[in-house]
Amino acid sequence: MKTERIQLDHGAGGRASQDLVAATFIPALANPILTQLNDSALLEFEGVRLAMSTDSYVVDPIFFPGGDIGSLAVHGTVNDLAMRGAQPLYLTAGFILEEGLQLSDLERLVSSMAKAAQEAGVQVVAADTKVVEKGKADRIFINTAGVGTIPPEVDVAGQNARPGDVLLINGPMGDHGIAVLSTREGLSFQTAIESDSAALNGLVAAMLEASSKVHVLRDPTRGGVATALNEVAKQSGVGIRLEESSLPVRREVNAACEMLGLDPLYVANEGKVLVLVAPEDAELVLNTMRQHPLGQEACIIGEAVSEHPGRVVLQTGIGGRRIVDMLSGEQLPRIC
């Protein structure tokens, strides 16, 4: 989709984002590391393997139930590193502030970052602050980049799924997206929906310690579970079969999605991980996840198959099947 101007779709994490990356960024910047398109890059320094990743955060509103742009900026990048099996260690933080931002809001966000970093066991080692005139940004944007070490025996990447791998998720889908959207739109539901924003590195470390047969880890953020699985299916050249009846969604998130015309499969998560693991270790990994505070609601939702490589297919309750494509347009702008 080569349009003449940037549209909100280009930032939604779905097909338009991918097309932009493929048409504009990859041709110019291509190198063997970047073009792997994993959540983080793998770097080698004299035998030390590091993962490195970056994300900018522009979520609107900057405070939402269950988190804020400060904690999100820590969790998001920590998780991108963890998805490579890395132990996240160091973050950088780049702040773009709009003139007129309340200093008390900035202080609250920085405290929230600090708390999130401490809980995740990472240090913010370098930072930068820029200020732009009122009306040239939207209160605050935060970029974080991070590095972490990958233990020698770990080999987790989007390319590694194999037919037969069992697909797990650590809990229900869509909490983050619905929490942010509800706040932004001033919607209220009977039960408050909180973002699932959380650092997943502890959960991931527990899984990798329990099993050496975890092949793929992917956090379904922008574009949701559907988009993340489409990426993995393409990277690994496998098909992915999803069992509709197994897909976990909170009742209140489901109700909100119905009201808003959204499919929870496409709604952003910030504390969820999709896991593809060899079938013989699936039960072990599932139990390990359930013993962790962030995996108590873990469940099996599908499997990798040799049919329909590159595609995700949903097995519906009545024996039907439908193709689940990646997010094709802008579903929820500025969700992270």
Add this chain to the structure above:
Amino acid sequence: MKTERIQLDHGAGGRASQDLVAATFIPALANPILTQLNDSALLEFEGVRLAMSTDSYVVDPIFFPGGDIGSLAVHGTVNDLAMRGAQPLYLTAGFILEEGLQLSDLERLVSSMAKAAQEAGVQVVAADTKVVEKGKADRIFINTAGVGTIPPEVDVAGQNARPGDVLLINGPMGDHGIAVLSTREGLSFQTAIESDSAALNGLVAAMLEASSKVHVLRDPTRGGVATALNEVAKQSGVGIRLEESSLPVRREVNAACEMLGLDPLYVANEGKVLVLVAPEDAELVLNTMRQHPLGQEACIIGEAVSEHPGRVVLQTGIGGRRIVDMLSGEQLPRIC
């Protein structure tokens, strides 16, 4: 300066920026690495020493004589790594795009980044793109973070200046700031003033190869030479004496500064390095710099002294002296 709202001063790189960092960021995020406040952080992994740094770029306009926000985003972070004596290797790039940005402009900027990265010998290994609604950003903001390896024998840091060290710079001051400001304000001068934006890692490597007695490297970006030297004076606990008659400024930059009421000592550079080197190696390092394309106009501009620790003093032509403080307010907003 504890104000209730963020002001443009807070992003100018001078005293207001420092006060914000000291009052808001350091107390919350403090750790032994961050609080060294060098251009980049020093990290150790099983004997491998890495420098890591980040900067966000919000320069207005995004295209200016001698560069653009794309090349600047590469040069700036490469230089922050080089100031620690590191060999820059890998960058991440985070793009925040305003809805409506011309795709052709984005393509031009990404090409410019790619060219700058190739020339500097670094790879962009991870990237992220966000899009915000029209009016919520200003065309494009770019964050880059970078890592590089520090050779075992290298020990360059803002804390290392000693009385007697000779102070050098690799060429005239203020080109970048005046080039950007002229374009923004639609000023035209008889001679076009181009930004000095350049990757300094090659020049730095040549200096460090020639001498093991380079103590401090610092790139005088926002806040200019005056602010950078004040930072070094404080970090090292030395005084710095500047010789006014030795300070290099292009004639046309000087004229522009006079017209605009600016002091070149406070105007941003993006391809300059301040060097403090033991006196016995000063001539050697100076000659090494002059043999490099980016150091042909290198010169000695002062020295570190034991008097007035923490302060920078300018020796004027007529035998007078005046204290050169760091930038105290907003001189040039969005210069980088």
